[in-house]
Amino acid sequence: MNQITIADIARAAGCSKxxxxxxxxxxxxxxRVSAATRDRVIEVAKELGYRPNAAARSMAxxxxxxxxxxxxxxxxxxxxxxxxxxxxxxxxxxxxxxxMSTILANVDDIRQGIDQLRLFREHLVDGMMVLGNVPLDLVxxxxxxxxxxxxxxxxxxxxxxxxxxxxxxxxxQATQLAITAGYRKLVLFTYPDNEHYSMHERxxxxxxxxxxxxxxxxxxxxxxxxxxxxxxxPDTCIVANSIYQAFVARQLAESKRLFPxxxxxxxxxxDMRQVNRWWPxxxxxxxxxxxMGRIGADMCAELIAGxxxxxxxxxxxxxxxxxxQARTADHLSHS
Amino acid sequence: MNQITIADIARAAGCSKxxxxxxxxxxxxxxRVSAATRDRVIEVAKELGYRPNAAARSMAxxxxxxxxxxxxxxxxxxxxxxxxxxxxxxxxxxxxxxxMSTILANVDDIRQGIDQLRLFREHLVDGMMVLGNVPLDLVxxxxxxxxxxxxxxxxxxxxxxxxxxxxxxxxxQATQLAITAGYRKLVLFTYPDNEHYSMHERxxxxxxxxxxxxxxxxxxxxxxxxxxxxxxxPDTCIVANSIYQAFVARQLAESKRLFPxxxxxxxxxxDMRQVNRWWPxxxxxxxxxxxMGRIGADMCAELIAGxxxxxxxxxxxxxxxxxxQARTADHLSHS
DNA sequence: CTGAAAGCGCTTACAG
DNA sequence: CTGAAAGCGCTTACAG
Numbered sequence: 001m002n003q004i005t006i007a008d009i010a011r012a013a014g015c016s017k018x019x020x021x022x023x024x025x026x027x028x029x030x031x032r033v034s035a036a037t038r039d040r041v042i043e044v045a046k047e048l049g050y051r052p053n054a055a056a057r058s059m060a061x062x063x064x065x066x067x068x069x070x071x072x073x074x075x076x077x078x079x080x081x082x083x084x085x086x087x088x089x090x091x092x093x094x095x096x097x098x099x100m101s102t103i104l105a106n107v108d109d110i111r112q113g114i115d116q117l118r119l120f121r122e123h124l125v126d127g128m129m130v131l132g133n134v135p136l137d138l139v140x141x142x143x144x145x146x147x148x149x150x151x152x153x154x155x156x157x158x159x160x161x162x163x164x165x166x167x168x169x170x171x172x173q174a175t176q177l178a179i180t181a182g183y184r185k186l187v188l189f190t191y192p193d194n195e196h197y198s199m200h201e202r203x204x205x206x207x208x209x210x211x212x213x214x215x216x217x218x219x220x221x222x223x224x225x226x227x228x229x230x231x232x233x234p235d236t237c238i239v240a241n242s243i244y245q246a247f248v249a250r251q252l253a254e255s256k257r258l259f260p261x262x263x264x265x266x267x268x269x270x271d272m273r274q275v276n277r278w279w280p281x282x283x284x285x286x287x288x289x290x291x292m293g294r295i296g297a298d299m300c301a302e303l304i305a306g307x308x309x310x311x312x313x314x315x316x317x318x319x320x321x322x323x324x325q326a327r328t329a330d331h332l333s334h335s
Numbered sequence: 336m337n338q339i340t341i342a343d344i345a346r347a348a349g350c351s352k353x354x355x356x357x358x359x360x361x362x363x364x365x366x367r368v369s370a371a372t373r374d375r376v377i378e379v380a381k382e383l384g385y386r387p388n389a390a391a392r393s394m395a396x397x398x399x400x401x402x403x404x405x406x407x408x409x410x411x412x413x414x415x416x417x418x419x420x421x422x423x424x425x426x427x428x429x430x431x432x433x434x435m436s437t438i439l440a441n442v443d444d445i446r447q448g449i450d451q452l453r454l455f456r457e458h459l460v461d462g463m464m465v466l467g468n469v470p471l472d473l474v475x476x477x478x479x480x481x482x483x484x485x486x487x488x489x490x491x492x493x494x495x496x497x498x499x500x501x502x503x504x505x506x507x508q509a510t511q512l513a514i515t516a517g518y519r520k521l522v523l524f525t526y527p528d529n530e531h532y533s534m535h536e537r538x539x540x541x542x543x544x545x546x547x548x549x550x551x552x553x554x555x556x557x558x559x560x561x562x563x564x565x566x567x568x569p570d571t572c573i574v575a576n577s578i579y580q581a582f583v584a585r586q587l588a589e590s591k592r593l594f595p596x597x598x599x600x601x602x603x604x605x606d607m608r609q610v611n612r613w614w615p616x617x618x619x620x621x622x623x624x625x626x627m628g629r630i631g632a633d634m635c636a637e638l639i640a641g642x643x644x645x646x647x648x649x650x651x652x653x654x655x656x657x658x659x660q661a662r663t664a665d666h667l668s669h670s
Numbered sequence: 671c672t673g674a675a676a677g678c679g680c681t682t683a684c685a686g
Numbered sequence: 687c688t689g690a691a692a693g694c695g696c697t698t699a700c701a702g
Contacts, residue, residue, distance in 0.1 A: 054453075055393035104438075684690095
C-alpha cells in the first residue's frame, strides 16, 4: 500500500509540487494556476487515487485539523454519558463540515486521567470542546495544555467561548407548565448535591415560578423517595430536575399503581433525544444538545481562527405532553 | 506558544537528537543509553515542558496512532446512537491505554456520507472499528479506503476481525426467562423489517426456545400495536426485540392502566447501560457493549500490528427483574 | 553507548 | 502563472 504523493502527481502531470499543492488545496478556485494545468492535476490525482497525508500537511501548516472533545462522565453512570454524546455528535457533524475531525477524550475520573490523555500530553489538537461537569480547579490545568478551549454546559461562564442552555429559565418553564395546567402543589425532585450549576439554576427558576404564582415549592431529593411517594396525588405535580429523576418518580408511582398525567403530574427540566423514543409522553423543557454541539463546533473553529466567539445562552421552549395534562380537561374526562 | 522540540532538549542536555528520541520513546528501558544521559534528558524534557508533536512522529513512523470509529445512525434516531456510543466509549478507554486515540466518524446517512469523511479521504487512521448496521454493499468500499478494519456488531461475519454478541442465544435466553417464569403465551414484538442480523437471530432463538418447550411463538411488529395491546394478559409474556420495543410495550400497557410484571410479563433481548438507570426493573439479556468496545480495540490494535485477530462471539447472561416475575409467586401474593 | 545524515509528504515564501 | 529550495519535528538505519 504505497502512498501516492504529491510528487507522483507532479511528475505525471508534468508540473511542480507547489502547483499540485495549490490546485489540491484551494477549494475556492482563486489560485493563480492556469486552467489547463489545474484540470490536468485534478485528473491525474483522481487517476492515481491520490489521498493526502494528514500528518504531512499538519506538520507543514502547524495545524492538525483535529478538535478534541472532553467528555467527563456522569456520577453514577461510569463510562457512559449519553447526554454528552448528543453534544459530541452535533459537534462532530459540524466539524466534519468544516473539514476537521473529532478526537474523543472520555475520562472516567477526570481528576486522575487528564494528564494521561494523549490529547493533552502531545500537541495533537488545534482546540478543544469541554463538556459538562468539569471541576473548576481543573480549568487552569486544561487551559495550560490546550490553547483554544470552548466550554459547553460547564461550570465555566465568561464573556467569550462559553455555551449554555439558560437553566434558570428551564426550571421556570418546567414549573410554569405545571402551574398553567392547574396543579397547585409543586414538588421539585432533585439531587441531594451536585456541583453542576444547572441544578442550582433550575431550582432557582422553579422557586421563582412558584413565587410568581403565590405557591410554595417543596424540595425533595433522592434520599427522600418515601416522602415523594406520598406526594403522588392528583393536585400535585412533580418537577423532576433531570430525566433520571423523572424515571425514578415514574417507577415509584408504578409501585403504587399510579400513572403520571392521570394520577399526578410530572414535568422535567431536562431533555434528551432518547426521551422522545423511550418516553415521548413526558412533559419537559427542550434541550437541543445536538444543535448546541454544532454551535460549539463553530465557536471552536472561530476561536482557532483567531476570534474568540461571544458566549451564548439559549432559552428553550417546552414540550407539552400527557404527563402533565391540564387539570380541568382531565377532571372533565373523568367525571 | 513556541513548541519545544527534541533539538532543544538535545542542546540543553548536551547530546544528540537520536539519543533524546530514544530516551523519550522507549518506555521499556531496554535502550542502549547510559543512565546518566537518560536521566539528564528526562529531567531537561520535564523542565522545558516538552510535549511531542504527534504529526511529526506520525510522519516519521508512518503511523498516526489514530483509530477511526464509524458509527452509523439508527434509523428513526438520526444523529444519535446511544448504543453505539457505549461501544465507542469502551473502545476509547482501551485505545487510550494502548497509547492511541479515537477519531469519531458519525455519519447520518452512511450511504451518502462515507466518501466525504476526512477519515476516509485522507490517510489519517491506522485502522478502523466499524459498528452496527452498516450496509453490506458498502463494505468493499470501506475496505478499499482503510486497510485495517474490525467489524463490531455488523452484518459482516468472517473468521477474523469480527465481534458479536450471540444474538440467537440472546433471543433464546430472553424467551426461556419467560417460559421458566411460567408464562405460556409468548409474543415476540419486533421491527417489521430491519437489515441487521441481530433481529433475525433473536427471532430464531425465540422460536427455538418455544419449540423446545412445546409452545408457539406469536410474532407482532410495530405495525400491530393494536394486537399487542390485546395480548397484555397475566399468562402472556411479551419478548421485546429491542429496548425501544420494550418501552413501546410499557407505554401501550400504561394506556390501559396495566403494569409489566404484575398484569403481564415483559422481557427484552437487548440491553443498554442506560436501562439500568432508567428502567432497572426490566428483565433482559445482558449486552456488554462497553466491554465489547474494549475487546474490539484490542482486536484492532492486533490487526494493525500485523496479526488479524480471531473473530469472537459472546454469549451473555440474563438480568432477571420484576417485569417478568415467576407466575407462581405472583399468583400466591395476589390470592 | 552516541552522533551525523537522510527522509517522511506537504506547504510556504521567494524568485523567476 | 510556475518552480527550486527550505523547512515543519521526529525517527531510523548506519557509522563510529
